[in-house]
Amino acid sequence: MVPVLSVLALMLAGVPAAAPAAAAPPGGDPEHPWRMRHWPQTQPWQRDQPAARIAAAGAPRPVDPQRYELPDTMTWDDYRAVPGADWADPAVPGSVRTFRGALVLADFANQPFVVTQPAHSTVFGNPSTVHDLPRADVPAFYRDFLNRPGGLNRGHTIHEYWMEDSGGRYGIELGAFGVYRMPAKSHEYGIENSMQRGLGCPAGDTCGRDLRADARAAWLADVGADEAARYDFVFFLAAGQDESSTWQEFGPMKFTTRDEVTDAFGPPDETLPNWNATRYVDWTSWQASATIWPNAANGSSVQAESSGMSTYAHEFSHILGVGDNYNNPYSVPARRDYSGPWEMLSRGTFNGPGGPHSRWLIPGTAGSSMGAQHMLRNKLKLGIVDEDAVLRLSRDALTDSGVVVARVTARTVERGLAGITVTLDGGDRSPACDPAADPYCDGGRYDDYTVEVVDRMGFDSFTPDSGVLLAKTKKADAAPFIWTVDANPQDIDKVDFVRPDGTPQKMTIGDYRQLSDALFHAGTGSGSEFEYADTANGLHFYILDRKRDRAGVLSYTVAVRSLAGAGPHTRGVTATRATARVASSGWARCRIPVRNTGRTAPAPATPPGASAGLDVYRISAAARAGWTAWLPREVTAVPNGRTAAVDVYVQRPAGTRRGTTVAVTVTSESNPAATATTSCRVR
Structure with missing residues (x-):
């Protein structure tokens, strides 16, 4: 067992230790297994030849060059604090509401909490930094890791996320309960019909069990209904990995074919194959498929130990009433991601140092540890942005008023204008398209446009770029209900990972990182675009100017006009x-x-x-x-x-x-x- 002082030192260090080489995904850095090998990444503005020639001549440069960074190469050095704000202080409650959450921990006869085991002892190479904890200490450990500033979480908490995202309106308190031993094995809860398609259940076991029901029953039997009723929501935390962060890294990234999955990653039943079905593709290792997939329902959510802090923020968004807004990145036919790394209810959940392929670490200190803020549409739905901080326009009103210009401030900062909405009076007039034939088809039937500014600071530090974020949105949660307008819709043409046989695997068209270069920038030669015309809907958007003030706050001057009318003004x-x-x-x-x-x-x-x-x-x-x-x-x-x-x-x-x-x-x-x-x- 590691002495308490040693555990504290590890928490203060806050740097994930290496997993054994055998457990690291192929192509990983042996000292930092979440880092994948990538081919050289050229900044997109360098592809603009006139701008490149000008820069080479020592003459003027673009006024707002796009310098996006893929999440995979980010480190904790990318974090920048929000000027003038300290949302992490747990003593400061939400000005509107502080939600009380119960963190209910559950383990299994065949799966103790990973942080109670020796370092790197599991088949997945976990636990990483914290290990050999007594079972009785696990509830307090995870409560503090998730919601009390410390060294291991780099001072970042769920409370901080919601305070920052809501401008101080919503806070989170957590009470910890358990550990409760579940009546069935872990894989009986992890293997279920919708994702495993009825495959992979060992003989004599009953799969598809309801972890939420069994964990809730154990909690109520322990504390009673009156105590449970004091909490606004419940986070059920299950021992072990989660499938969302494990299926790829310990499936196609580790084994070239399903028949190459080794016995170590296979089931306890020798009559079953070592692979199993999973959500997005045909197969992963059986061990990965047998883990819990995070989900939310009925005022509660289910996570596992590898679920980063962003997963909790994502699932709590569902508890508050907003749905998912992402695609299957590996679907056939392919379809582009909906809102990508810019939105917590899309793949912004994956944001954090190391990117998407680092989310399997326990504890979750890398990818999914610092998710993106919500986009403007969802902030409005959640009631976490002031109405007078949003400029409300409409297509018809712009026809009557003429062009409108406004300055929009980065969404991490409670100052000035938070964004613009433009209502599509009479509905979306975009021509019909077929998502089955066109991966870039947005599906139509949108109600509004939104314009907002993203800056890489606070929880947006691990978004890929700073600039203007333009999107089409729907009022109903019928995905896609946010469609990011991509300023660079061409294939980003980057390597996702290197297969076990050495073959580079490019990012699919459906990969959310295709939207890493989606933001609009002011001026020419940036590698992005400074305007967007939707001729079908009769609107033209302009990004006119960029400003960062002395405090470091980013804002953009933007303009919107109707193509159907310029208002009554005389032009000259x-x-x-x-x-x-x-x-x-x-x-x-x-x-x-x-x-x-x-x-x-x-x-x-x-x-x-x-x-x-x-x-x-x-x-x-x-x-x-x-x-x-x-x-x-x-x-x-x-x-x-x-x-x-x-x-x-x-x-x-x-x-x-x-x-x-x-x-x-x-x-x-x-x-x-x-x-x-x-x-x-x-x-």
Whole structure:
């Protein structure tokens, strides 16, 4: 047994120890088994050749380059605290409600709690950092690991997640009970008909048992109905692995074919094969299939020891009444993931250092330890964002008001505008598509668009990127009820893992990491997009500007307009010629004054947080042969009656000393007839 002082030292260290090489997934780092081998990852903005040439010349760079990171390569160094907030303090309750949860622990005659066993002694190579605990100490250990700041959990808790996600409205208290010995073996609860398709139950056993019912009965027999009624919900924590975090790593990632699964990963019944059916694909090892799949129902959820803290936040979301919003990443035919790493009720549950293939560790200190916040649609449904912090627009109202501009703040920060919703009056007009034939088909029938900003801080530290998140949403929980608009819909073309025979396995089209580069960015040459036009629904979205203030808070200026009408305002523009000299880098910068000569007419009232007395202009520049003209921004917003500067960069060809004149055109997006042409003269 490890002395208590040694366990405390391990908790303070907080670094997962290595599992034996035999238990590590193929291609893993032997010292950090959750790290997978990946081929070199090129930043997507580097694929934009004009921007790459400009950067190489020592000239201007994109104003908002996309530098996404796959979850697999993240470490705890990626965490950044939210400025001015300490949501982890358990003494600070939720301003609206602090939920009281019961953590009820259950083990089995054939499966004690893994943290009570010697280090790396299970077939899965667990436990990792904490081991040899007395059975009586396990309830307090998991209560503290999940909900009291400490070294092992890096100071992060379920209470902190909900306080941060809700802006301090919802908190979580946990009381621990058990350990209760279940009347059946662990696999009798883990193997059930819907995922194992009736396969793999050892002779003499009864599979498909209800763990929730048996654990609840044991808890009620111990504490009584009156004590149980003091709790708002129940987390049932089962000893052992969970199948969600185990089926792939100890199935297709460890064995090339199902017939290669070794006896160590097989069943106790020699008449059964060593493989078994599982949820998403045809097979995994029997040992992986026999573990619990996390789930929620009737005010409670079921987890196992490898279920990271995010799993509890995910399941509690179900308890509060929001459904799942994800696909089968390995389905045939394939279908793109719905909301990906950006949403707790999608694959944002998997977020945390090490990414999705590190979720099998016990305790769960890597992937799924710090899940994403909820997206705006779900925050509104859960009542955890102020109504006056959301700009409510509609397609019809935009036709009457003209273009609307607003600044949206990162969702981790309770400051300013949290997001924008645009109602699709009369319904979604997208053309019909067939998900069975088109993996990028969103299925249609959406009610709204949402616009929000994600920054890699707080629980969003382990999202892949910072930028503007655009989505189509439904009011009903009919998945997909959030569909992330992907700014880079092409195949991300990255290696997921290396198979046991050395073959690289690429991420499927349905893999949630395909959406790692989905966010929109301001300006040109970023590797992402600065605008999105939904012509079928008559809407155009623009990402105009990015700002990070002195406190480190990120915000974006965005615009939305209707394609069906520009409102009653008069549109006009003038542009003034500018002159610049070529610098030693070979580049010159012209600052073109652009004046909005339009006039504001009486129009419907603009919602708080928005500006309507302005226009969005598109800029273009044409250089003569041999010269290069580059615009950091191709769209800009200027208030009526005001002037703003537009930058035009011009590069002189090597070997010439002559000057040039570049034609610059400025055109209103609201009224293309309102246009002005001027020039950038380069000396």
